[in-house]
Amino acid sequence: MKSQNNANNSTAWTLPEQLQRKLDVHPLGRNLYITAIRFYPENDVKEWGEPKGVPVYSLLYSAHGGGWYELEGKRFPVKANQYVLLAKNTPFRCGPDPRNPWRLYTAQFTGLLADELCDYLTNGKPIHTTPPLVGRIAQFWDILHHLDLMNNIENLLYANFRFYSFLGTFRLSVFNYMKQGSDNQIEQCIQLMKQQLDKNLTLADLAAQAHLSASYLSALFKEKTRYSPIQLFTSLRMQKASQLLKETNLTVKEIAQEMGYPDQYTFSRTFKGIMGVSPKGFREKS
Template sequence: MMRLKDGFKGEQCIVLPKAITNIIERDPVASSLYITDIGYYPKARHHYRKRTVPIEEYVFIYCVDGKGWYESGDTRYDVGTNQYFILPPGGTHTYAADENNPWTIYWIHFKGSLARYYASGCTRPLDVTPGKASRISARTSLFDEIFMTLKNSFAIESIRYAMASFQHYLASLRYIQQYRAVKGNTGNDIVEIVAHYFAENIERHLTLAEVAAYSGLSASRLSAVFKERTGHSPLNYFNLMKIRRACELLDNTGLKLSQISFKLGIDDQYYFSRLFSKIMGMSPKAYRNRLHNK
C-alpha cells in the first residue's frame, strides 16, 4: 500500500526556518503560542504519517472533508468531516487518510507556554458542525490569513501578527459557543439558512439530497423555493458562491489554479476552469491578468 507524508496535488505548506523559530522563542509577544509548521492537504490520498521518535510540537489537524484516523498511545480514533484533534508532544503517534474517502485537512504544528491550555481535552476528535450560527468560513479565512502572512514575510511584526491571529484561531475552537454567539444566527429564512450552509461547506462537494436533508425540505420543494426566490437551482447557486470565492482568491492571493480548485471542493482543475469561464465569461487566468492589463 502506498504511503505519503506530503506531495499532494494542490497542497500548501510552510516550515518556519530554525533561525526564525529561535527569534520567536526569545520574543515576549510571539513566544507564548507560535507555529512552527503549517499547511493544507486537499484530498490527501495515501496520506500516512508515523512518528516513532517524539517531537516537541503539538500537532493540530482539522478535517474539513473526507475521513481519516489516528493513533495516540494505545488508542485509535476515527476522524470525519468537520472534526479536529490535537496530538500532544513527547509521544509516538500515527495518522492517515481513509483509503476510500481521503481527508482534506488543515494542519499546524505549534509550541509555546499557552499551547497546553489550548490543547487540553483535544486528544479525541471534536466536532465543528455547520449550523445557523456557525462561522466555519470565517475561521477558514483566518487560517488563510495566517498562512499568507507567514508566506509573505518573516519580519518580526508579521510574525507577531500571525501568532496573535493563531491564538484567535485556536480560541474560535476552544470557545466555540462564544465564537458563534458573536454572529448570532440567520433566522428562519430557508434561502438564508441554505446559503449559509453553502458558505460553511464551500470546500466540499454537496449533493442536492444532502442540502435538502439539512434544510428539512424535500429536494423538489427546496428546488422550487430556490428557483422562485433566487432564479437558480440550489446547486447552481452553490456554484455561483464557489466562483465568487474563486474570484476573491484570484484577486487577493498568489494561489495556483489547482490550489484554488481544491479549496472549492473541485478535484478537476479543467472542470473548474470551464465552470469559471461559463459564469464569469473569461478564464480564471484571464480574470487574474485583467488587473495587470489596466
C-alpha cells in the first residue's frame, strides 16, 4: 500500500514473501528487516492485533494520546511517549483510548539480530517511556517512502538501515539538545566545558558557571547522560587530546600542558583510563 507523510491518513506497507526470501539470504539484509509497518492517526479508531501471534517482533509507539494493548485477557494502558515491544509468536490486541486516541506508529520486524535488539530495547520489560526526539518521526516516514520503492533491493536495504537508527532512538541515554528545560541546561553546560578543556574544572566550578547547585547538576547529568559532569568533562578533554595526538607533532608532555594537566603522568593515566591505550600507543596506531 502506498505510504503518505500525512498525519491524518492511515497508511501501511507489508513485505511480500518473495522479497522476504531475498532478504533472508542477503548478507546485509538478513540481519534486521521490516515485515510490516503502519501508521494510525488519531481519527483511526480501529482496534488492531495479531490474535494468533506472528513469528516476528511487534513494536507499538504512541507519539501522542493514549491507548491499550491486551495479552492473555489482561489489558494494559499505553500513554503518550511510550512504546511496547512484543515478543515473537505473542497473540495480542491493541486499540486507542476513545477519549484521547493515540497517534500510533507500528512496525513488525525480524532478522538475525532481532533477538539481541529486542533484549536491548526492552531490558526485561514490555513497556517503556521514551522522550520525544526531533527526527524520530521523520525517520519513520523516510523508511516508509523507501519501502514503497521495494522493487529496488537498494531501497529495501536503505529503509532497513534507517530502521536500526529508528529503533535506537527508543533507548536514548542522551538528551535532546534541541529541547528546552533541563535538556537545554545540559547542552549549555557542555558548551561551557568545551570552551575550557585546558582547565581542571571541578563540579563546583561547573555548577557555579551554569548557575545551578552542584547536587542538582550532578543528578541532572546522571539522569540525562548516565555520566557525572566530571566524567563527561574528562571524556571531552581526552577526545581533544586524541585530536592533538593525531594531528600535531606536540610531545605527550606538551599535550598534557595544553590540556591543563600538572604533569604528563597524570595525563597519561587519565588518557589510558578513557581511551584504553596510552597516549604513545594511541599515536603509534594513528
